[in-house]
Amino acid sequence: MPFQCSICAEESTRICARCTKDACNNHLCEKCLRCSDCCECEVHLSEPAGMTVGSARSVFRSAAAVPKPEPELEALPEPPHPPPDPDPEPVPEDGAEPFVW
Numbered sequence: 001m002p003f004q005c006s007i008c009a010e011e012s013t014r015i016c017a018r019c020t021k022d023a024c025n026n027h028l029c030e031k032c033l034r035c036s037d038c039c040e041c042e043v044h045l046s047e048p049a050g051m052t053v054g055s056a057r058s059v060f061r062s063a064a065a066v067p068k069p070e071p072e073l074e075a076l077p078e079p080p081h082p083p084p085d086p087d088p089e090p091v092p093e094d095g096a097e098p099f100v101w
Helices: 056-065
Strands: none
Touching: none
């Protein structure tokens, strides 16, 4: 059922993904599916050459249905552990201070 574009009053069958106003193909961004009033993309909207695009709802459903593959990480060998710290010099048993250089 066609509606009227809220911006130019042309026939429209799609709505803005943000404000849900009716928008024709001339006023709906292909990248973010928002009307020209709501679109924040840096790309200028251009008039499509008779191309029809599915509704915003079908685009969101298809994007949700396709799982994104997890990137496979190669198993890297663990680096060798550093050698243990040397034991500190023993303290003399008679209570005298150890000699320090």
